[in-house]
Amino acid sequence: MGFSFQFGRTVGFIVRVVLGGLFIFAGIAKIYDPATFATELDRYQLLPWKICVAAADYLPWVEFLSGLCLFLKSFERGALLLITLLLSVFTLALASALVRGLNIDCGCFGQVFASTGTILPISRNLVLLLLAGILWTRYR
Amino acid sequence: MRTPVFLLFLSLFTCSTYGQLVFDQPEQSFKARPEQEMIVAKYRFINSGKESVKIENVQTSCGCTTAALKKTEYAPGESGEIEAKFSFGGRAGKQEKAIVVTTSHARDKPTVLRLLVDIKDPVQIQPQLVLWRVGEQPNAKKIQITVADDASVKILSVASDNPSIKAELSEVKPGKEYEIEITPSDLSQPAGATFLIHTNYPTQNPRTLYAYARVK
Amino acid sequence: MKPVRQAVLILLAALVPAGVTGLVHPRRPSWSEETLAPGEEKLKTVLAWGTAVLWVDARSQREYETEHVPGSLLLNLEAWDSLFPRFLDQWSPGRKIVVYCSSRSCEMSHEVAARLEQNGISPVYVLKGGWEAWKAAR
Numbered sequence: 001m002g003f004s005f006q007f008g009r010t011v012g013f014i015v016r017v018v019l020g021g022l023f024i025f026a027g028i029a030k031i032y033d034p035a036t037f038a039t040e041l042d043r044y045q046l047l048p049w050k051i052c053v054a055a056a057d058y059l060p061w062v063e064f065l066s067g068l069c070l071f072l073k074s075f076e077r078g079a080l081l082l083i084t085l086l087l088s089v090f091t092l093a094l095a096s097a098l099v100r101g102l103n104i105d106c107g108c109f110g111q112v113f114a115s116t117g118t119i120l121p122i123s124r125n126l127v128l129l130l131l132a133g134i135l136w137t138r139y140r
Numbered sequence: 141m142r143t144p145v146f147l148l149f150l151s152l153f154t155c156s157t158y159g160q161l162v163f164d165q166p167e168q169s170f171k172a173r174p175e176q177e178m179i180v181a182k183y184r185f186i187n188s189g190k191e192s193v194k195i196e197n198v199q200t201s202c203g204c205t206t207a208a209l210k211k212t213e214y215a216p217g218e219s220g221e222i223e224a225k226f227s228f229g230g231r232a233g234k235q236e237k238a239i240v241v242t243t244s245h246a247r248d249k250p251t252v253l254r255l256l257v258d259i260k261d262p263v264q265i266q267p268q269l270v271l272w273r274v275g276e277q278p279n280a281k282k283i284q285i286t287v288a289d290d291a292s293v294k295i296l297s298v299a300s301d302n303p304s305i306k307a308e309l310s311e312v313k314p315g316k317e318y319e320i321e322i323t324p325s326d327l328s329q330p331a332g333a334t335f336l337i338h339t340n341y342p343t344q345n346p347r348t349l350y351a352y353a354r355v356k
Numbered sequence: 357m358k359p360v361r362q363a364v365l366i367l368l369a370a371l372v373p374a375g376v377t378g379l380v381h382p383r384r385p386s387w388s389e390e391t392l393a394p395g396e397e398k399l400k401t402v403l404a405w406g407t408a409v410l411w412v413d414a415r416s417q418r419e420y421e422t423e424h425v426p427g428s429l430l431l432n433l434e435a436w437d438s439l440f441p442r443f444l445d446q447w448s449p450g451r452k453i454v455v456y457c458s459s460r461s462c463e464m465s466h467e468v469a470a471r472l473e474q475n476g477i478s479p480v481y482v483l484k485g486g487w488e489a490w491k492a493a494r
Contacts, residue, residue, distance in 0.1 A: 034377060038385035057378040061370040066386045069366055078362020202459070230433030231467060269444065269475040334441055350437050356448050 012138050015131045020070035022128070023083060027064025034060065046093060062086070084132045091125040160189025160245050161214070167254040174261050175342055178227045183239070183253050185218040195245040198222060204229050205237040205255065224255055232259045262291035263339065265351055268346045270322050278324045283351050285318040285337070292316070293341040302333035305353050322353050331355040395469060397481040399489045402454050407492040410447060412472075414464040415487065425456065425490055431468055447477070456483040456490065 030037045038056035042049055062082060069079035164184040172179055187193050193214050197209045205226045205282040214220055226237050239253040263285060271280040287293045290317040300307040308321045320335065378384055402409060411428030413420050420430045425485065429446055431439045447453070457465035469480045483489060 031373075031377070033383045034381060035383045035385040050387060053387055054378075057381075058370060058374040061373045061377070062367060065366050065370050069362075074357065075366060076360045076365075077359035079459055080357075081359045081363045082366060129463055229464075230436055232433075267475050268440075269477065271448070271449070271476065332441075332445065350441075352441060352444055354444050 008138065015134050016076075019083060019086060019128060019131050019135070020067045020079075023063045023067030023070070023086075025067075027060045027062075027067055030056070030060030031064060046096065059086075080132060080135055084129065084136075087125050087129050087132060091129070094125070104111050145246075147338065159314070160187055160191070160193050161185045161195075161241070161243055161251065162188045163251065166251065167256070169256040169258070170198075171230075171258050173342075174228060174232060174259055175345075175347070175349075176228070178225055179255070181224045181226075181258050182220060182254050183222040183224065185221065187214040189245065190216055191245070192216065195241060196244055196247070197242040197250075197251065199242075200224070200242045201238045204231075207239045216230075216291065222253065224253070225333075226255055226257060230260055232261050234258050260288060262288040263293050263341065263349060264288075265337070268351050270351075270353045272324060272327050272353075274327055274330060274355060276327050276335060278327050280321050280323045281353075283320040283322065285320070287316050289343050293339055296338040297339055298338070299336045300333050300353075301336070302331065302353075305331065305333035305355075307333075307335050320351065324353070324355060327355055329355070370422075384411045395466075395480070395482050397454065398450075398484050399493055400454075402481070402483060405452055408450075408452050410451040410453045412443070412453055412455040412468065414455050414468040419487075425487075428456075431455075432464060433467060433471070436471070453477065453480045454483050455480065456486045458487040466474065 023043065034056040037060065038049075038052045041047060041052040041055055047055065066079045066082040066086070069075035070077075070083070162185060164186075166183065168181045168183070170179050170181070177220075195209060195212045195214070198209060202208050205224060208223045208225075210220065222239065222241065223240050226235070226239075233258045237255045237257075239255070241251040241253060243251070264287075266284050266286070268283075270282060271277070272281075285295060294315055295309060295311075295318045298307045298309040298320050304325045306323045306325070308323070310319045310320055310321065311317075320337075322333075322335075324331070331353075332355065333353040335351040335353070337351060338346070339349060340346050411425045412431050413424045413428045414432050415424075415430075416432065417430060417435065420428075424430070429439075429443050431443050453469075453471045455465040455472075457463075457468075463484045465486060469482050472478075472480045485492075
């Protein structure tokens with residue numbers, strides 16, 4: 001019982017470092033260059049341009065703060081909730097692009113269909129969601 | 141342990157099955173030479189479900205890729221294949237084409253088949269154009285010809301169609317690296333030349349490659 | 357504090373730096389529409405360049421013969437060896453080259469533009485929206 005308790009705490013810590021660290025880094029990278037992020041969001045053709053701009057200004061900060069708050073006792077669960085939501089939304093958007101992207105005629109419209117650069121992020125996000133799931137179980 | 145996250149996670153996983161048709165190799169990669177002019181890829185699949193599946197639409201991303209099917213309806217357990225043909229059309233480099241398959245069983249979740257081709261021209265001419273401006277000094281310019289590692293191509297000769305712009309071929313590394321030195325004799329007015337580069341590749345049908353000079 | 361309350365607080369806290377980003381960040385995206393990929397240009401901009409433009413049609417011979425931008429030259433990869441020298445005869449350094457294709461041409465305009473640039477020819481632009489954009493504007 002003592003061992004599994006320690007093990008649970010260690011696993012929880014490692015998962016928090018991975019998830020939190022990733023979100024902090026990802027947030028910082030996008031905070032640094034919101035214009036590029038806005039263009040990338042626009043490529044998915046899910047949101048009007050102005051919403052992409054607002055999201056590019058706002059979302060990176062949510063990512064960054066959520067990553068940080070994962071290490072703060074009094075905000076840990078809220079941060080995890082946000083991280084889970086963000087991951088789910090990103091993954092669904094990626095899947096949508098993967099499926100729809102090829103129905104758009106390729107060519108001069110500048111919409112390159114989703115390349116294999118979409119399958120990898122989707123798999124990665126699914127793994128991250130699994131990690132988030134692990135953390136959730138600690139709150140039962 | 142039934143948390144919302146796990147349920148969401150599971151549902152995301154099940155979203156990735158493509159109706160009932162299970163494809164052997166939805167993504168196929170090829171390496172090719174430009175003279176092959178096209179690639180044919182066969183995408184085999186099997187109906188792994190309990191109901192008959194009808195393929196309603198097979199759509200390619202554009203005109204250079206075509207896809208063909210022998211029949212549209214597949215009984216449970218039956219297998220079939222989609223034959224995709226990609227015509228190079230002079231393209232080179234890494235190409236990626238897609239075929240979207242929509243079935244009666246999962247209209248809103250079409251399958252995406254990918255065809256990746258790396259078209260490598262073993263002979264690279266860099267640059268293909270040498271340019272002088274009128275009034276410039278008639279200094280010689282060089283064109284490099286490089287052959288890929290896995291091939292050996294002999295440049296047999298280079299000829300210029302304009303006697304006032306000369307082309308001289310030199311062998312840097314036989315079968316691997318060549319150099320053409322272009323020397324214009326007079327830059328007082330606009331001029332141009334086409335260089336015919338005769339090679340021994342491919343052996344069945346040796347190509348003539350081209351380079352150009354312009355005085356503008 | 358319940359997790360939802362915590363999440364809302366984080367979301368609210370993020371609004372402040374986000375607002376600052378939107379106002380003063382040197383790399384903030386502009387609110388006006390129309391993002392252009394590198395090398396692309398809008399039809400409106402291109403038309404304003406007037407006669408400085410050398411139009412290049414990267415579609416098939418058949419499409420070109422049916423209809424093309426007046427004054428444009430056909431240049432595609434399929435017949436590159438016969439078309440490129442003709443292009444070179446018409447081109448002079450300093451002209452703005454604008455390449456277009458259609459949605460059926462599989463990104464050919466980008467490939468032709470890349471090959472022109474490889475040969476030291478510039479500036480080369482790809483028309484955003486391609487032939488369809490031109491037709492729509494007529």
